Amino acid sequence: MEDQILSNVQNVLNRYSDIRNKILVEADQVVNRFNTLGISAEFEKYLNQHLKFAETVLEKFKDKGLSRFDLFRLAGFTASEENFSNAVAAILDPNRPHQLGKKPLQSVLKKILERNQDQISILSAVSDSKTIQVRRELNLGSTIPDILVESDKFIIFIENKIRHGKETLNSNSHKQTDRQWKELERRGKSLGVPDNCKLGIFLTPEGKLPANNNFVRLSVSEFVEAIDDLLKTESTEYNNTIKAFLQFYKLS
Known part of the structure; x- marks a missing residue:
């Protein structure tokens, strides 16, 4: 079917x-x-x-x-930032029953490494991590990242935007990625995460540049390509479901 x-x-x-x-x-x-x-x-x-x-x-x-x-x-599937963030978080979460473990997260990081070689340490940290948590919209006080991925060895914030989406400003005119990087560093320090294992990802359909230079940009097409490439070699009962979502995500 x-x-x-x-x-x-x-x-x-x-x-x-x-x-x-x-x-x-x-x-x-x-x-x-x-x-x-x-x-x-x-x-x-x-x-x-x-x-x-x-x-x-x-x-x-x-x-x-x-x-x-x-x-x-x-069919009623709404292309919203919240819905896409839920799906992206589920794909990246090794604790979800998609039978792919850490591999989706590792594939996305490898895609980022094609343009940002200085992020290689975080890929090793993911491989070495025994427990990884993925959370949606965790309120950290000064900011709420769309997706938080972390262990005792690394920390990743993902800010996800739909087409034509823009970074929001707070009352002090600080943009999202600026606020998030500050909180990412604070949280990473509290967890004892090395500086080279902290990563901010700005995920957009257009591959827009983030306001904060410490964040790396990732286009939806690149995300889709990373997961598609993984599914070519990894066969699970959920491959077709994931592929269908990726097509929708890429075209929205």
């Missing part, structure tokens, strides 16, 4: 991609034709008016979540 569902979802996604690509090709052809023929000033004025109207319509579609045919939303 899961295989059939995944296959149906993939077919829909492929069809959406094909239609989108066809529209882009046709649009390029129209633009090239006008560039070849030339556009009069009067027609350009007329065209701009209609383009503005089209942009307004498209914005309304985006606001209503109608920018594409999305079976997940039709």
